[in-house]
Amino acid sequence: MAQRVPSNDLLQRIAALEEQVATLRRTGWERDELPLYPTNFTAMAFNDGTSFGTLWEGVLSPRTASLSLxxxxxxxxxxxxxxxxxxxxxxxxxxxxxxxxxxxxxVQYAATVLDLLPYRQQSELLVEIQTRRTSGATTGGRNGNGGSIGLSPRFARLL
Structure with a gap:
């Protein structure tokens, strides 16, 4: 079986590294879905309070650079x-x-990519999604406290 002797030439080694990096970039990034759990019993969590309340939450270990939400x-x-x-x-x-x-x-849709680099030193990071009502009816509605704000995550991917 033929063996390959590594080159001692710096330029050849740099060229080999550049080729490997280019190959990695072409294959794409691995994406992991982040599970988020409702703090309410309904499929789309609603909040009719006038102060922020958590509707969805999850805990992650920030081992990736960003969270697409x-x-x-x-x-x-x-x-x-x-x-x-x-x-x-x-x-x-x-x-x-x-x-x-x-x-x-x-119905409205929002999407962004959040930077996780400032949190890389933490072993656990709590992700919370909150809503509050700022206008509308103050009586009646789902729970009798007025209109509600509904929120559901469409996706949460660790990039």
Whole structure:
């Protein structure tokens, strides 16, 4: 069986490394799905409170560079009054992404890639997704407290 003797020439070794890196880049990145669990008993968790409440959460070990996250959001309509609100995503208790839910009673989609590099030294990182109602009906609705903000993750991938 023929054996290959490694080259001592620096330029040849650099060329070989560049070829290996190019091959790795062409194969793509491995993606792992991050499970997120509802803190409510319904398929799409709703929050009718005026202060932020956690609807979805999960714990991860930040061994990758980023988290790709997609959300589905919807306001509510109670007695012809539309409900709007806000949502936010927390990593380790700090808000890293936020937005609004328009009081139009239509489904909205949001997606981003969150940087996990500042959290690489942690063994566990809590991911929380929260919502709150900021406008709309204050009585009636799902739980009697007014309109609700619905939120469900579409995807959560570790890149």
């Amino acid at each position: 997609g959300l589905t959001l919807v306001g509510d309509q109670v007695a012809a009054v539309n409900t709007g609100g806000q949502w936010q995503v927390l990593l380790g208790g700090a808000v890293v992404w936020s937005g609004t839910v328009l009081p139009t009673y239509t």
